[in-house]
Amino acid sequence: xxxxxxxxxxxxxxxxxxxxxxxxxxxxxxxxxxxxxxxxxxxxxxxxxxxxxxxxxxxxxxxxxxxxxxxxxxxxxxxxxxxxxxxxxxxxxxxxxxxxxxxxxxxxxxxxxxxxxxxxxxxxxxxxxxxxxxxxxxxxxxxxxxxxxxxxxxxxxxxxxxxxxxxxxxxxxxxxxxxxxxxxxxxxxxxxxxxxxxxxxxxxxxxxxxxxxxxxxxxxxxxxxxxxxxxxxxxxxxxxxxxxxxxxxxxxxxxxxxxxxxxxxxxxxxxxxxxxxxxxxxxxxxxxxxxxxxxxxxxxxxxxxxxxxxxxxxxxxxxxxxxxxxxxxxxxxxxxxxxxxxxxxxxxxxxxxxxxxxxxxxxxxxxxxxxxxxxxxxxxxxxxxxxxxxxxxxxxxxxxxxxxxxxxxxxxxxxxxxxxxxxxxxxxxxxxxxxxxxxxxxxxxxxxxxxxxxxxxxxxxxxxxxxxxxxxxxxxxxxxxxxxxxxxxxxxxxxxxxxxxxxxxxxxxxxxx
Numbered sequence: 001x002x003x004x005x006x007x008x009x010x011x012x013x014x015x016x017x018x019x020x021x022x023x024x025x026x027x028x029x030x031x032x033x034x035x036x037x038x039x040x041x042x043x044x045x046x047x048x049x050x051x052x053x054x055x056x057x058x059x060x061x062x063x064x065x066x067x068x069x070x071x072x073x074x075x076x077x078x079x080x081x082x083x084x085x086x087x088x089x090x091x092x093x094x095x096x097x098x099x100x101x102x103x104x105x106x107x108x109x110x111x112x113x114x115x116x117x118x119x120x121x122x123x124x125x126x127x128x129x130x131x132x133x134x135x136x137x138x139x140x141x142x143x144x145x146x147x148x149x150x151x152x153x154x155x156x157x158x159x160x161x162x163x164x165x166x167x168x169x170x171x172x173x174x175x176x177x178x179x180x181x182x183x184x185x186x187x188x189x190x191x192x193x194x195x196x197x198x199x200x201x202x203x204x205x206x207x208x209x210x211x212x213x214x215x216x217x218x219x220x221x222x223x224x225x226x227x228x229x230x231x232x233x234x235x236x237x238x239x240x241x242x243x244x245x246x247x248x249x250x251x252x253x254x255x256x257x258x259x260x261x262x263x264x265x266x267x268x269x270x271x272x273x274x275x276x277x278x279x280x281x282x283x284x285x286x287x288x289x290x291x292x293x294x295x296x297x298x299x300x301x302x303x304x305x306x307x308x309x310x311x312x313x314x315x316x317x318x319x320x321x322x323x324x325x326x327x328x329x330x331x332x333x334x335x336x337x338x339x340x341x342x343x344x345x346x347x348x349x350x351x352x353x354x355x356x357x358x359x360x361x362x363x364x365x366x367x368x369x370x371x372x373x374x375x376x377x378x379x380x381x382x383x384x385x386x387x388x389x390x391x392x393x394x395x396x397x398x399x400x401x402x403x404x405x406x407x408x409x410x411x412x413x414x415x416x417x418x419x420x421x422x423x424x425x426x427x428x429x430x431x432x433x434x435x436x437x438x439x440x441x442x443x444x445x446x447x448x449x450x451x452x453x454x455x456x457x458x459x460x461x462x463x464x465x466x467x468x469x470x471x472x473x474x475x476x477x478x479x480x481x482x483x484x485x486x487x488x489x490x491x492x493x494x495x496x497x498x499x500x501x502x503x504x505x506x507x508x509x510x511x512x513x
Contacts, residue, residue, distance in 0.1 A: 029414035031236030089158035091128030102292035105183035109170035119178035149174040239411040242388035242401035246425035247342035264432035270309035273332035284435035293380030297372035325365040328352035340431035
C-alpha cells in the first residue's frame, strides 16, 4: 500500500513563458519560469543536527538532510518541515512528479514504481515508450546513513511548455526517501561525474543545450515567509522581484574546482533595536546558498555572537537557541549579511520560527540560526527569502539583491552569454573570491560545556576564546574577482572527502565511499 504525499500538481506558469519558447522570435527572451510551492510535508520534520551531514528520513516523508525527527515535539507549531517543490514530467505519455528543488545538489531522481518505497509519486519505466536505461549505477550513501540506490536513465522531460528529449536522471529503487529531488547545481557534482568522471547535462545544463535558455543560469525568488509560492526562472532575471541593483560576486572555488554554489561572507551586523553590532568572527567564510536547507548554519563563535546580541539562549541537546516568540514582530531588529559590501538584511520574522521544543520556556520559539560543524556553512531558506539570487553557472558567479514582495507585474530579461551576462548586474569591486570554511578547511573547534542550556553573553565569548570552547579564523581571502570555468572532476580522487561537498547540509550528497 502506498501512502499519498498530499502534494497536488503544481500548475506551471505558461503565461509568462509562452513567447519565450517560440525560439524563432529573436525579440523573445529564452527563459522558462516554473512556480515553486512551499508546503508542509506529511509529518513534523524538525531539528537541524549538523553532526549528521546527510539525508535523514522519518515517517515516510522527505526530510531536509540537515534535520532529524524528534519524538516529543509539538507538530502543530512547527514550520521547519517546509520545502520548496516544483513540478515536472517524465516519460511518454507524461508522468507527473513533484520534487524538492535543491540548489545544493545536482542529480534529479525519482522513485521507481517497482520500489518498495511508499509513495504515489513513482516512475513507471515500462509505461514510457521513450525510456532508456543507461545501465550506470547510482549508489549514494549519505553521511547520516541513508542510502539511495538506483540506475541512471534517459527519458523525455516536460517542464512547463518546454520539452527536453533524452534527459538524464536517476530511477531510485531503494531509498528511505519517498519524495524525489530536482538538483540544479553544477553538473560536475552529479554522482556519476564525481565517481566515474562522466559529466552529463543535468537540469539547468539540459535546458541550455536544448535551446530553451541561452545560458546555464537561473534566478530564485522564494517570496516572503507568509507566501506559499515562489518561482525559479531558468535563463532569465525578473527585475520586478528585487529592489536596488543586482550585485555580482565570484563563486568560491574548492581546490580550483567549482562543485558548490558558495560565496564569501565577509561581515555580519546584528541590530537588536537598541544597538548595532558588526562582527567578522571566523570571516571571510565560504557559505552555500542552499534552497534544500531550511535554516542557517554558521560557525559556533559566530552563532554565539548573534545569540548574545539578540538575547537568545542556546540549548546544547537540540543544537538550537530560543528567543521570546514576540521577537518575530520586532521590526527594529535584524541581521545583515555582507558579501564584500553587497548586503542582504534578514528580519526577525524570518529568524524566529513558529515552533518550540520540549523543555523550552513557555512563550519562546526556536531561533533559526544554529551552530555548524566545521566546513558546513549554509545560508538556507530563511536567508534566501530575503534575497533575489541569480546563479550563473556558466560564469561561476552569483548576483544578489533584496527581494521585493509587492510587485504585481513582471519585467523579465534574458541572461545572455559571455562575461557580464546578467542584465542590470554590477560586479562588486575587489570581492573576496576564496575563504575558509569550504570543504575540510573549516577552522572552528569547540568543547561545549555539558549543561542543558547555556545563555551566551558578551562576557562569555570572544573572537578567539570562550567559556564554551576555542575558535580560530584563518583568512585566505583574495581580492581577485576573476574566476575560471569549472572543469570536470574526473582527475579528482573520488575517495577524498574534501571534494564531496555538493549540498552538504542541503539535499546534496555528502557521499561516503
